Amino acid sequence: MGLLKKIRINSVILVMTFLLQGCIMFGQNFAYNSFVPGELWKDNKGTHINAHGGGILFKNDTYFWFGEHKGSTNNAQVGVKVYSSKDLYNWKDEGVALSVSKDPDSEITAGSVMERPKVVFNEKTGKYVMWFHLELKGQGYEAARTGVAVSEHVTGPYQYLKSFRPNAGLWPENFKEDWRQPKPGLDSLRWHSDPWHEALKKGYFVRRDFEKGQMARDMTVFVDDDGTAYHIHSSEENQTLHISELTDDYLDFTGKYVRVQPDGQNEAPAIFKYQDTYYMITSDLTGWRPNAARSFKADSVLGPWKPLGNPVRGTEEDKKRTFSSQSTFILPVQGKNGAFIFMADRWRPEDPIDGRYIWLPVHFEEGKPVLKWYDEWDLDFFDQKENE
Numbered sequence: 230m231g232l233l234k235k236i237r238i239n240s241v242i243l244v245m246t247f248l249l250q251g252c253i254m255f256g257q258n259f260a261y262n263s264f265v266p267g268e269l270w271k272d273n274k275g276t277h278i279n280a281h282g283g284g285i286l287f288k289n290d291t292y293f294w295f296g297e298h299k300g301s302t303n304n305a306q307v308g309v310k311v312y313s314s315k316d317l318y319n320w321k322d323e324g325v326a327l328s329v330s331k332d333p334d335s336e337i338t339a340g341s342v343m344e345r346p347k348v349v350f351n352e353k354t355g356k357y358v359m360w361f362h363l364e365l366k367g368q369g370y371e372a373a374r375t376g377v378a379v380s381e382h383v384t385g386p387y388q389y390l391k392s393f394r395p396n397a398g399l400w401p402e403n404f405k406e407d408w409r410q411p412k413p414g415l416d417s418l419r420w421h422s423d424p425w426h427e428a429l430k431k432g433y434f435v436r437r438d439f440e441k442g443q444m445a446r447d448m449t450v451f452v453d454d455d456g457t458a459y460h461i462h463s464s465e466e467n468q469t470l471h472i473s474e475l476t477d478d479y480l481d482f483t484g485k486y487v488r489v490q491p492d493g494q495n496e497a498p499a500i501f502k503y504q505d506t507y508y509m510i511t512s513d514l515t516g517w518r519p520n521a522a523r524s525f526k527a528d529s530v531l532g533p534w535k536p537l538g539n540p541v542r543g544t545e546e547d548k549k550r551t552f553s554s555q556s557t558f559i560l561p562v563q564g565k566n567g568a569f570i571f572m573a574d575r576w577r578p579e580d581p582i583d584g585r586y587i588w589l590p591v592h593f594e595e596g597k598p599v600l601k602w603y604d605e606w607d608l609d610f611f612d613q614k615e616n617e
Contacts, residue, residue, distance in 0.1 A: 261318035263607040266552070266587045267575060272312060273321045280310050281574050281584050284347040284449065284558040286357075286383065292317055292563075293383055295326060295346045295359065299581035305329050305343040309361065311384050317562070317570075317608065326385035327359060327378050336392050337376065340366040345557065347450040349458060350383075351479045357383050358479040360450050360460060363392045373444035375462060377480055390480065394442025395460070395473055399484045401435065402531065408432040430491045434465035443471060443486075447496040449558065450475075451530065454502070459530050463496040464488075467514050470495050472531055487531045495523060500530075501559035501569055508598050510540055510571065512555045517578040519550040524598055537597045552602055554587040567593070568611035571600055 261270075270278050280296025287293075292314045298307035311326040327346070329339045337343060342364035350357055356379050363376035376392035400409060408431050415433050418425040425433075438444060448462035458475040460482065465471075470493070473486035489495075495511040502508070507527045513520040524540040527533060541548045554573035562568035569591040577583045590610050592599040603610075 263318065263605050264588045264603075265605050266589060266603065267585045270320075270586055273319070276322070277583070278312060278320055278586070279582065280312055281576075281581070282345040282557050283572070284345075285560050285572070286348045286350060287561075287563055288350055288383055291315060293323070293348070294320060295348050297344055297346065298325070299584060301580075301582065303342065303578065303581050304340050304366075305337070306339050308337075309343060309346045309359065309387070313384070323384040326380070327361075327387040327389065330389070335389075336363065336365060336374075337389055338366055342370070343376070344446075345448055347448070347558070348383075349450050349452050349479060351458075352456060354478050356381060356478075357387070359387050360448065362446050362448050362462070370446065373446050373464075375445040375448060375460065379480065394438065395445055395462075395482045396471075396484060396486050397442035398440060399486070400439075401471070401486055401488045403487045403533075404432060404435065409436070411436070426492050429465065429468055432491075434468065435488070438465075445471070447498065449498050449500060450479075451500045451502075453530060457530075461498045461500055461509075463498070465491075467496055468492050468494055470498060470511070474531075485531075489532055489534050490525075490536070493523075497556045499556040499559045499572070501561060503567060503569070503593075506596075508559075509534065510556045510559065510598065512551065517576045519553045519555060519575075521549050522551040522556060522600070526596070540598050540600050542599055542601050547602060552587055552589070552600075559591065562608065562611060565608070565611045568608075569598075 272278050279298050280294050281299050283294055283296025285292050285294050294312040298310045300306050308325045308329045309327040311323045312320040313323050314320045330337050344362040346359055346361040348357055348359045359378040361376050363374045364370050365372040374392040374394055378387035378389045380387040415428045444464045445462040450460055452458045458479045460473045460475055462471055469491045470489040471486055474483045476483050494514045497512040500509045507530055509525045511523045521539050524537040525534040539548055541551055554575045556573050558572040560570040571589045571591050573587040575585040575587055589600050
């Protein structure tokens with residue numbers, strides 16, 4: 230063998246060895262080409278993706294996944310993480326988009342609760358806006374506030390602006406005039422008694438929180454085709470959903486909002502639009518324990534919303550537990566008409582950092598969104614559906 234040929238071979242071996250060592254060093258000795266719901270999902274560093282209760286923004290031919298960084302507890306110790314991907318299978322850790330504050334007096338200091346972050350891009354201002362559910366440190370879930378942050382860059386860093394309870398001093402659009410009047414004696418009603426449920430439906434908690442603002446817990450943000458953005462959140466002690474219109478810059482509420490399913494006990498809202506119809510998937514209220522999902526549809530974001538029942542198909546256990554998960558976001562797949570992915574979290578409160586992700590394709594049956602279990606699947610699923 231000639232000297233030149235030996236040098237070439239040794240050079241190739243050296244380069245391949247270097248690349249292999251580099252991949253192993255940075256945890257990139259793998260590449261996903263499918264979704265495997267419920268299994269460990271590692272990022273480019275070989276670490277399980279830490280973006281719980283998240284949502285995804287598509288921008289500049291790239292998907293950006295924002296979610297809660299979990300540790301040994303559900304309280305925020307790091308902040309909101311962000312990952313990027315070109316194919317939805319393989320994700321690069323882009324760091325912390327919104328960090329907890331080192332200031333003990335800050336609303337987002339370490340130990341607060343920062344949940345379900347959603348980021349949208351404002352075409353008018355050119356800024357990225359993040360909304361999330363915020364609970365103040367040491368107050369459990371009593372604060373029930375929504376927080377907002379903004380950035381010039383999709384991956385951050387995001388500047389925290391404020392938190393508040395929305396729509397203070399304002400009545401919902403679909404609130405009857407008679408319900409606005411004081412109703413003495415309701416504070417003494419036994420919770421979940423028949424009179425209590427009746428009072429709730431007729432606006433008991435809306436009146437109670439009228440001056441200081443309505444409660445805002447589990448939430449998402451949806452931007453319609455015309456650029457109008459809406460904040461959807463669980464309110465009234467998690468008994469009723471509120472859908473609120475955001476201002477043109479997406480940084481505040483316009484004051485226009487509606488109640489959805491009063492006394493319906495819906496949380497974990499995830500909303501999407503398909504063929505001029507709006508769909509929403511939610512969950513019941515059972516804390517960290519999984520429960521049966523619900524689905525709804527409407528001709529307008531502000532409703533009225535029509536119940537469609539449980540979207541899950543499968544065993545009775547699947548239907549009761551939504552595949553042991555809870556909804557967080559519905560992701561439109563770019564370039565594929567009618568392709569949507571149901572994103573959910575499989576919570577592990579005893580070890581939050583080990584929470585798993587359940588991603589499943591959304592079917593449509595008789596005008597209803599339907600969820601079925603797949604041990605493994607890929608985006609070709611949607612191409613096959615189009616050809617059926």
